[in-house]
Amino acid sequence: xxxxxxEEMRELDRQTIERLGIPAIALMENAGRAIAEEIIRFCxxxxxxxxxxxxWNQAGGASEAAGTRxxxxxxxxxxxxxxxGGAYGPGGxxxxxxxxxxxxxxxxxxxxxxxxxxxxxxxxxxxxxxxxxGKGNNGGDGLAAARHLREAGIAVxxxxxxxxxxxxxxxxxxxxxxxxxxxxxxxxxxDRVDFAACSGILDALLGTGSAGAPRGAYAxxxxxxxxxxxxxVSADIPSGLDADTGRAHEPYxxxxxxxxxxxxxxxxxxxxxxxxxxxxxxxxxxxPAALARESGVPASLLTPEVLRxxxxxxxxxxxxxxxxxxxxxxxxxxxxxxxxxxxGLLASRAALRAGCGLVTWALPTMLLPYxxxxxxxxxxxxxxxxxxxxxxxxxxxxxxxxxxxxxxAVGPGxxxxxxxxEWLRALWEGIEAPLVIDADALxxxxxxxxxxxxxxxxxxxxxPHPGEMARLARLSTAEVQRDRIGLALTYAREHxxxxxxxxxxxxxxxxxxxxxxxxxxxxxMGTGGVGDVLTGIIAGxxxxxxxxxxxxxxxxxxHGLAGERAVxxxxxxxxxxxxxxxxxx
Ligand SMILES: NC(=O)C1=CN([C@@H]2O[C@H](COP(=O)(O)OP(=O)(O)OC[C@H]3O[C@@H](n4cnc5c(N)ncnc54)[C@H](O)[C@@H]3O)[C@@H](O)[C@H]2O)[C@@H](O)CC1
Ligand SMILES: [K+]
Numbered sequence: 180x181x182x183x184x185x186e187e188m189r190e191l192d193r194q195t196i197e198r199l200g201i202p203a204i205a206l207m208e209n210a211g212r213a214i215a216e217e218i219i220r221f222c223x224x225x226x227x228x229x230x231x232x233x234x235w236n237q238a239g240g241a242s243e244a245a246g247t248r249x250x251x252x253x254x255x256x257x258x259x260x261x262x263x264g265g266a267y268g269p270g271g272x273x274x275x276x277x278x279x280x281x282x283x284x285x286x287x288x289x290x291x292x293x294x295x296x297x298x299x300x301x302x303x304x305x306x307x308x309x310x311x312x313g314k315g316n317n318g319g320d321g322l323a324a325a326r327h328l329r330e331a332g333i334a335v336x337x338x339x340x341x342x343x344x345x346x347x348x349x350x351x352x353x354x355x356x357x358x359x360x361x362x363x364x365x366x367x368x369x370d371r372v373d374f375a376a377c378s379g380i381l382d383a384l385l386g387t388g389s390a391g392a393p394r395g396a397y398a399x400x401x402x403x404x405x406x407x408x409x410x411x412v413s414a415d416i417p418s419g420l421d422a423d424t425g426r427a428h429e430p431y432x433x434x435x436x437x438x439x440x441x442x443x444x445x446x447x448x449x450x451x452x453x454x455x456x457x458x459x460x461x462x463x464x465x466x467p468a469a470l471a472r473e474s475g476v477p478a479s480l481l482t483p484e485v486l487r488x489x490x491x492x493x494x495x496x497x498x499x500x501x502x503x504x505x506x507x508x509x510x511x512x513x514x515x516x517x518x519x520x521x522x523g524l525l526a527s528r529a530a531l532r533a534g535c536g537l538v539t540w541a542l543p544t545m546l547l548p549y550x551x552x553x554x555x556x557x558x559x560x561x562x563x564x565x566x567x568x569x570x571x572x573x574x575x576x577x578x579x580x581x582x583x584x585x586x587x588a589v590g591p592g593x594x595x596x597x598x599x600x601e602w603l604r605a606l607w608e609g610i611e612a613p614l615v616i617d618a619d620a621l622x623x624x625x626x627x628x629x630x631x632x633x634x635x636x637x638x639x640x641x642x643p644h645p646g647e648m649a650r651l652a653r654l655s656t657a658e659v660q661r662d663r664i665g666l667a668l669t670y671a672r673e674h675x676x677x678x679x680x681x682x683x684x685x686x687x688x689x690x691x692x693x694x695x696x697x698x699x700x701x702x703x704m705g706t707g708g709v710g711d712v713l714t715g716i717i718a719g720x721x722x723x724x725x726x727x728x729x730x731x732x733x734x735x736x737x738h739g740l741a742g743e744r745a746v747x748x749x750x751x752x753x754x755x756x757x758x759x760x761x762x763x764x
Contacts, residue, residue: 211323303332319350321383425452508722517567522592533719571598590620699739703752
C-alpha cells in the first residue's frame with residue numbers, strides 16, 4: 180500500500196485525469212460513495228455496541244493492512260488468514276444484504292436479487308449526520324457523500340464553512356446537485372447549527388489542500404465538532420492535520436474514523452496526526468496503483484503483502500529439511516559492558532531466536548565469567564578491554580572475530596571510551612560483511628565524520644531511536660519527530676545506509692530512496708532493552724541471507740508482532756519486558 184504526500188497525490192490525480200481521461204468529477208463521486216459506505220459501516224458498528232477493532236471489521240470489510248498482520252505460515256496451512264475471519268468482504272455486506280449473499284459453503288439459490296447492501300442501513304431513520312463542508316474538493320467529497328447518505332435514508336444537514344456560491348469546479352457541481360436534491364443546508368455564521376441534535380458528523384472541511392492552522396469559520400466548526408462529543412468521520416484526513424507530516428494544527432478534528440482516499444497520506448502514519456485519525460480506512464477511488472509505481476512514489480506501508488511481493492521476503496521462513504546450523508549463518512555481536520551486560524545478552528539471544536545458526540557474543544574480557552551460562556546456546560569471546568569496559572585496542576580482536584562470520588552487530592550496552600571513533604572506524608572499514616550499528620555505536624558515529632571513512636562493500640544498517648537520530652542528523656529530537664518519513668528517506672539516501680528510525684511506526688529507509696512504515700507493535704514496548712532485541716533480530720535475519728532492506732523491514736515487522744503477542748500474555752502491557760519479546764518470537 181503506497182503512502183503519499185499531498186504533492187504526490189495531486190500529481191496522481193492529475194495523471195488519472197489527463198492520461199487516463201477519467202474526469203475529476205468521477206473521482207469525486209467515487210470518493211463520496213466510499214465515504215458514505217464507511218459512515219454506514221460505522222453506524223452498524225455503533226448499533227452493534229461498538230467496541231473492539233474486530234467488531235469494526237465485522238461491520239464490513241477490513242483493509243489489507245489492518246486486517247492481516249499475522250503472517251501466513253508455510254507449515255501451518257493458514258494462508259491468507261485474517262483477523263476478520265472473512266466475515267464481511269470489502270465494501271461490507273450489511274444487515275440488509277442477506278438475500279442471496281450467502282457466504283462460503285452456502286448453496287446459491289436459483290434466482291436471487293440483492294440491493295446495494297453497502298449503502299443500506301436498517302435503522303437509518305435513527306441517524307442524522309451533519310456534513311461540514313469546506314470550500315475545496317474535500318468539501319466536494321463531503322457533498323457527494325451526503326447525497327448517498329440521504330439515499331440510504333439517513334437524515335443529513337449540510338453545514339457550509341463558506342458561502343455555497345464560493346465553491347468552484349467539481350465542488351460547485353456537487354453543491355448544485357445537493358441543492359437540486361433539496362438537502363437541508365446551513366451556512367456557518369449565518370444560520371444556527373445544532374450539533375447536539377445530530378448522531379454523527381462528517382468532517383469534509385479541509386483535506387490535502389489545507390495550509391497551516393485552520394482559520395475563521397473552519398477553526399470554529401472544528402472546535403464545535405470536537406466539543407459536541409458526537410462521533411466524527413473525516414474525509415481523507417482529519418481537518419487541521421498536515422497531510423505530509425502529521426503535525427496537528429490547533430484546532431484539529433479528533434476523528435473516530437478517517438476515510439482516506441486513494442492512497443494513505445503520510446500524515447496519517449506520523450504522530451500526533453496518527454492519533455487524531457481513529458480507525459483509518461483507505462478506499463480506492465479509481466486511481467490505479469500502477470500510476471504510483473510508475474511515478475516512483477517512495478513510501479509504502481509495511482504489510483505482509485509488501486514483504487512478500489515488493490521485498491521478496493519468504494515470510495513463511497521455511498527451513499530446508501537438509502539444513503544444519505551452518506546453513507543459517509553466524510552472527511557476531513560486539514556489545515555489553517560490566518554495567519550494561521544485559522544489552523549484549525538480549526541482542527545475542529534475539530539473534531538466536533530469529534533463526535540464525537550460531538551467535539558469538541564478543542565482550543570485554545572481565546565480563547565473561549559473569550555471563551557464562553546466561554544463555555547456554557551462545558558462544559562467548561573475550562575481546563580484551565579494561566575493567567569490564569571496551570577500549571580502543573579491542574578493535575583488532577573484533578575484526579579477527581568478524582572474519583568468517585556472516586554479520587556483525589555492534590553497539591548495545593557498548594558505552595563510550597577513549598578512542599572509540601577510531602575503534603568504530605576500524606570496524607567500518609575492516610569488516611567484510613553486513614554491519615548493524617545500534618545504541619552507543621550510533622553516538623560514536625554521530626561524533627565522527629563518517630562520510631570521509633572508506634566506503635564499504637557490504638551494507639550498513641543503522642537503528643537509531645529518535646534521540647540517536649537527532650544526534651546523527653544534528654537536529655533536535657522534536658525536529659526528527661516532525662517528519663520521520665521525510666527525514667529517514669533523505670538521511671538513508673544521502674549516507675548510503677539502510678536506516679531503521681525506531682519509535683511508534685518505525686520507518687525503514689533504503690539507500691535507493693524507498694521507505695517502509697511499520698505499524699505492528701504496542702505502546703507497552705517502550706521499555707529498556709527492546710531496541711537491543713531488534714538489533715539481534717535484524718542481525719539474525721541478515722545471517723540467514725536476507726539482504727539489508729529485507730532484514731531491516733522483516734525484522735521490524737516481526738519485532739512488533741512479537742511485542743503484540745507478548746503483551747497479550749500479560750495482565751497489563753506495562754509489565755512487558757524486552758525478554759518477553761524474545762520469547763514471543
Ligand atoms: N480529483 C480531485 O480533485 C480529487 C480531490 N480529492 C479531495 O480533495 C481534497 C483536496 O482538495 P483541495 O486541493 O481543493 O483542498 P482542500 O479541500 O483540502 O482545501 C482547500 C480549501 O481550503 C482553504 N484552506 C486551506 N487551508 C486553510 C486553513 N488553514 N484555514 C481555512 N481555510 C483553508 C483553501 O483556501 C481552499 O479553499 C483531498 O483531500 C480529497 O478530499 C479526492 O477526492 C481525490 C480526487
Ligand atoms: K477532512
